[in-house]
Structure formats: C-alpha cells, structure tokens
Amino acid sequence: MRTITTLDTQPTITRKTSGWDKTGWALMLLLALFLFIIASRYLTLNPEVYFPEQRDVYAANPIFLLMHIIGSMLAILIGPIQFLSRIRTGRLLNLHRWLGRVYLLGILIGGIGGLYMAQLAYGGVITRLGFSALALLWLLSGFMAYKTIRNKQIETHRKWMTVNYALTFAGVTLRLWQIIFGVSGLDFITGYLIVSWLCWVPNLFVALWAINRK
Numbered sequence: 001m002r003t004i005t006t007l008d009t010q011p012t013i014t015r016k017t018s019g020w021d022k023t024g025w026a027l028m029l030l031l032a033l034f035l036f037i038i039a040s041r042y043l044t045l046n047p048e049v050y051f052p053e054q055r056d057v058y059a060a061n062p063i064f065l066l067m068h069i070i071g072s073m074l075a076i077l078i079g080p081i082q083f084l085s086r087i088r089t090g091r092l093l094n095l096h097r098w099l100g101r102v103y104l105l106g107i108l109i110g111g112i113g114g115l116y117m118a119q120l121a122y123g124g125v126i127t128r129l130g131f132s133a134l135a136l137l138w139l140l141s142g143f144m145a146y147k148t149i150r151n152k153q154i155e156t157h158r159k160w161m162t163v164n165y166a167l168t169f170a171g172v173t174l175r176l177w178q179i180i181f182g183v184s185g186l187d188f189i190t191g192y193l194i195v196s197w198l199c200w201v202p203n204l205f206v207a208l209w210a211i212n213r214k
Contacts, residue, residue, distance in 0.1 A: 071110020
C-alpha cells in the first residue's frame with residue numbers, strides 16, 4: 001500500500017485572495033505576455049532578431065533553439081492560468097489537468113533545448129554554468145511536480161510547480177535586468193555574466209518565501 005504523507009492528507013485551507021495577490025497575478029500575466037511576444041520573434045529564424053554576440057551560434061543550432069523557445073513560450077503563457085484557484089476545482093479541473101500536461105511537455109522540450117544551448121552561451125564558463133544550472137533545476141522541478149501529482153500529493157505538487165514557474169519566469173527577469181543594466185551604462189558582457197545567475201536565483205528565493213508564507 002502506498003504511504004501518503006501527512007502533509008497531503010490535510011484539508012486544503014482556502015485563503016481569501018487579497019488585492020495584493022490579484023495585482024501580483026495580473027502583473028505576472030502581463031510580464032508573461034511580454035516575454036511571449038518577444039520570444040515569438042525567434043520563430044521566424046531571422047538572424048536579425050538574434051543579439052549579435054550569439055547570431056552565429058543560434059543560426060547553427062536552429063533545432064535546439066526552437067525547442068527552447070517553443071517550450072518556454074508554452075510554459076510562460078500557461079503558468080499564470082494554472083495559479084487561478086477556480087481552474088483547479090469543479091468543472092474546470094480537467095482543463096487544469098490538460099493545461100498542466102502541456103505545460104510540463106513545454107518544460108521538457110524547453111529544458112532540453114535550453115540545456116544544450118547553455119553549453120554555447122556567450123560569456124564563457126560563468127554564463128554556461130549559470131544557464132546550465134537553471135536548465136537542470138527547471139527540468140528537475142518539472143519532474144518532481146509530475147511525480148508528486150501522479151502520487152496524488154497535491155500540496156507538494158503545488159509547491160514544486162511554484163518553484164518551477166519561478167524558474168520559467170527567469171526569461172522575464174533576464175530581460176528586465178538587461179534593461180536595467182543598459183540604462184545604468186553597464187557594459188554588455190559584464191551584465192550578461194551577472195544576469196546568467198541573477199535572472200533565476202532571486203526568483204527561486206521568492207518562490208520559497210511564497211511557499212513558506214502559505
């Protein structure tokens with residue numbers, strides 16, 4: 001007989017959604033749409049949309065590039081929908097499940113593509129380690145989210161999905177940090193070395209804070 005942890009046998013406590021939660025969700029969705037639009041340009045495989053330092057690398061690896069872009073686009077857009085409490089219960093539960101399957105498929109495809117492209121990242125060892133760590137944690141947390149839901153560990157599954165989407169959101173924070181660095185006058189290579197870690201490590205801490213807060 002399978003043992004279910006005490007955590008997952010406890011009734012889920014329904015917490016009233018605050019104005020801050022609604023504002024945060026709306027901002028998350030808006031930024032996700034921003035990344036979706038930005039990333040869609042890469043689907044044309046037009047070298048003019050690639051940043052110059054990686055133009056030759058991207059042009060030489062279109063399959064893995066497209067895997068990463070398409071998988072990321074699916075995940076970044078589906079993620080905010082899955083956080084809506086109303087979609088996780090009642091008549092919309094099946095929709096939640098099917099969107100979850102597509103989301104995790106996006107993580108698998110995008111993560112494999114991202115891990116491959118990380119080995120070719122501009123900036124050398126530092127950026128390659130940063131993006132490789134991100135891709136591996138992205139894949140691992142996606143696998144754990146899948147494993148826990150298969151074992152009907154609902155609350156643990158939600159925690160892993162929170163972590164996973166925080167890593168998915170690295171695509172957004174990367175671009176926001178690049179804008180900040182550009183405005184501050186920081187040279188591109190230094191900014192890129194920093195952002196290969198800064199785009200996802202703070203996200204991970206925010207996800208852990210959000211999990212503990214609940």
